[in-house]
Amino acid sequence: MTLRAFFIDFNAYFASVEQQLRPELRGLPVGVVPVMAETTCCIAASYEAKAFGIKTGTQVAEARRRCPGIQIVQARPPVYVDFHHHLVKVVGDQIPVDRVLSIDEMVCTLDRRQSQRTVAEDLARQVKQAIYAAVGEQMRCSIGIAPNGFLAKLASKLEKPDGLVVIEKEALPERLYGVDINELYGVGPRMIERLNNLGIFTMEDLYAASKATLQHAWNGIEGERMYERLRGEQVYTPPTRKSSLGHSHVLAPESRSPQAAWAIIQKLLQKAATRLRHEQLVSGRLLLQLDYFDKRSWRDKLKLDPSDDTLELLRALKMLWRRRPREAPPLLRVGVVLADLGEKRGHTLSLFAEADNEREQLNMAMDAINEKFGRHSVYFGGAHTARDSAPMRIAFTHIPDPQLEGDT
Ligand SMILES: [Mg+2]
Incomplete structure (x- = not known):
């Protein structure tokens, strides 16, 4: 059970x-x-x-x-979002959907009765049938069932397409031996490198490592959580209360003209806005920071009607950009911060269920594409020339999130 x-x-x-x-x-x-x-x-x-x-x-x-x-x-994209809504509803008729993790992933909690293996497996087959009947037979999915969401996600990757994999606590850790540690959620190339440096290359090594070793690898509490998740424990992660989020970027020589810098600044804002929506927050204040070669810097801020809308935020950014000093040394670094963060009101179960107007639909479709497949597949036009600069990883007020950074 x-x-x-x-x-x-x-x-x-x-x-x-x-x-x-x-x-x-x-x-x-x-x-x-x-x-x-x-x-x-x-x-x-x-x-x-x-x-x-x-x-x-x-x-x-x-x-x-x-x-x-x-x-x-x-x-x-809009068609994929429509299908998504339909799929969430069809699945939800069989078992309540707790969280939608991306446009093609969702997680549900099993009740006491469903925690029996045979009941859970029957439910999985029932969900697949309901999808085929209501949405279409091409819509195959892999279902993972496990003691916690982390292992259930991993289980869903083990058999594709049309998989159904159950990992019971009693089968751990042997059931996962042979699985590539790359497949673990939250383990990207940099973490693999850290683990390798600690002599951890395989799942067997990972399970053999002590809690202290994992704490060291993850640089703190997250390592302890990983240790417990791997063992099928339900790990409570307290929501982090952020007050601001932002990104900055040191300009390459060819990006130091105001025009090129402006394109990068817009891109930084679009990244920050994506994060804002991902965390279901709104921002009430926008800051623009410009650092110059002579070590001087300029910053200014603007109060906003709390928003998570990229176009709205870009409009405010443009006002700030116009206020910058015109007689200035060459730019070295630019940064954008969204501050005065608050919970998005009326936030619902699903990331996509909230799309009650066209603008939100647009933002969500863009986020869905960018989060899942290639970081800059779609973006608003102003950032076009900056597409290849400002790599995702240069950030100063957030801990990289593997899902958003495209780390895996
Ligand atoms: Mg998929």
Whole structure:
């Protein structure tokens, strides 16, 4: 009776939606792209395309080389968001959905009765049938069932497509031996490096490590939590109360003109706004910081009607940018901070259920694409020239979040 979490991950989600809506694509290798261009990358690949080694991030030209017959299809974010709503509802009719983690992932809690293995497995099959019947047979998902959400998510990755994997507490840790530690949520390339330096390369090593070792690897409490999660414990993580969030960037020589710097500043704001929405917060104050080569700096702030809307925030940013001193030394560093953070009112279960107007729909569709597939797949035009600078990791007031940083 140790099963508590039920995790659903849709397989090749965007490609599956396209195959559902366009029967002529079914059974064929399909690559979904943000724009129709040979230089862009696939943001999703159907299982038929995956068989050719094509995956998220494969360039279109490369995909055609590996699979000359591949169908390249342009992404339709609003359609994927609609499907998402429908899927959440259909799943919710079978078992209450606790949290929507991304456009194709959700987690549910099993009740006492459902914590029995056979009951949980029946429920999983029932959820899959309900999806096929109500949304379509192309909408396959992998379901993971485990003592906590962390292990349930991992379980959902072990069998694809159309998987159903149960990990019982009694089967730990042996059940996970052989699984790549890369697959663990929150373990990105930098953490792998830290773990490797501590002699941890495999799941066996990870389970053999002491709590103190993991504390050392994660630099604190998060290591202790990882130790417990791996053992099937339910770990309570207190919500962090942030007062501000922001990003800054040291300008490369070619980005020091006001025009190039302005593009980067807009991009920093778009990143911060994405985080704001991810954390279901609104901001009541925007700060712009400019540091110059001669060590002088300028900063100014603007009070806002609390908002999480990128276009609204960009408008305020433009006002601040216009106030900057015109006679100034070359710029060295730029930064944007969203302050006076508050909870978004009327916040509901689902990240997407709130899209009650067009603007929110737009923000959410952009977040969904950017969070899941490539950091800058879509963005507002002003940041265009800054697309390749200001890497995600340069930040000064937040702890990198693997889901948002695209770390894995
Ligand atoms: Mg998926």
